[in-house]
Amino acid sequence: MLSAENLxxxxxxxxxxxxxxxxxxxxxxxAFVGPSGSGKSTMLYCMAGLLHPDxxxxxxxxxDLTKLDDPSRSDLRRRDFGFVFQFAELVPELSLRExxxxxxxxxxxxxxxxxxxVEELLQQxxxxxxxxxxxxxxSGGQAQRAAVARAMAHRPRVLFADxxxxxxxxxxGVVVLDALLKLASVDDTAVVLVTHDPQxxxxxxxxxxxxxxxxxx
Ligand SMILES: Nc1ncnc2c1ncn2[C@@H]1O[C@H](COP(=O)(O)OP(=O)(O)OP(=O)(O)O)[C@@H](O)[C@H]1O
Ligand SMILES: [Mg+2]
Numbered sequence: 001m002l003s004a005e006n007l008x009x010x011x012x013x014x015x016x017x018x019x020x021x022x023x024x025x026x027x028x029x030x031a032f033v034g035p036s037g038s039g040k041s042t043m044l045y046c047m048a049g050l051l052h053p054d055x056x057x058x059x060x061x062x063x064d065l066t067k068l069d070d071p072s073r074s075d076l077r078r079r080d081f082g083f084v085f086q087f088a089e090l091v092p093e094l095s096l097r098e099x100x101x102x103x104x105x106x107x108x109x110x111x112x113x114x115x116x117x118v119e120e121l122l123q124q125x126x127x128x129x130x131x132x133x134x135x136x137x138x139s140g141g142q143a144q145r146a147a148v149a150r151a152m153a154h155r156p157r158v159l160f161a162d163x164x165x166x167x168x169x170x171x172x173g174v175v176v177l178d179a180l181l182k183l184a185s186v187d188d189t190a191v192v193l194v195t196h197d198p199q200x201x202x203x204x205x206x207x208x209x210x211x212x213x214x215x216x217x
Pocket of ligand 1: 011014039040
């Protein structure tokens with residue numbers, strides 16, 4: 001469903017991706033692992049259409065993301081993709097509940113369905129009690145769980161997550177991974193995540209190891 005072929009990307013003289021390829025199928029949870037600086041985040045961002053590679057292509061349902069114009073790529077991202085960034089980027093003025101509601105509003109989901117979905121996610125991720133607080137008024141781990149809930153809200157076709165359990169204790173890491181695995185099995189979402197945590201990688205369906213900007217199966 002989503003494949004990256006021979007991606008190359010350099011930041012000046014630093015080669016971040018050197019012919020990296022990877023494929024992700026629907027309903028599959030794939031974990032990118034590897035040393036710091038090996039290109040994991042760069043690979044994830046290219047596959048998500050957030051970074052433009054210097055060479056290679058990224059196909060989503062047969063469409064090459066690198067060939068789309070910016071508005072079409074943004075539309076596709078809003079509708080079909082969900083993102084969890086390494087540092088939870090919630091909208092600071094909105095409560096956790098409103099943050100999670102946002103992608104549903106942007107995608108025109110009706111009020112009732114929106115409410116039901118948000119309450120379900122708040123409960124699933126264990127942040128109901130903090131739902132009315134703004135991100136600055138909750139712990140880092142609670143904000144990260146809200147960011148995961150927000151990325152899952154509209155049941156994207158692909159969910160990208162850079163270290164989604166990085167700020168969490170092991171118990172809440174399990175909560176997040178359970179939620180992502182459930183999204184993959186119930187909604188057939190492909191989940192592409194980057195992790196340093198062997199426990200998280202161990203629960204993924206498949207692991208891709210990055211090394212010096214290349215992906216090894
Ligand atoms: N904005 C940038 N400008 C310059 N170099 C960058 C930039 N972002 C990443 N790099 C470099 O590209 C290479 C790959 O970086 P990337 O962030 O993809 O690694 P990573 O595997 O995600 O590492 P980590 O595990 O530390 O998050 C590294 O050498 C890094 O220093
Ligand atoms: Mg990274």
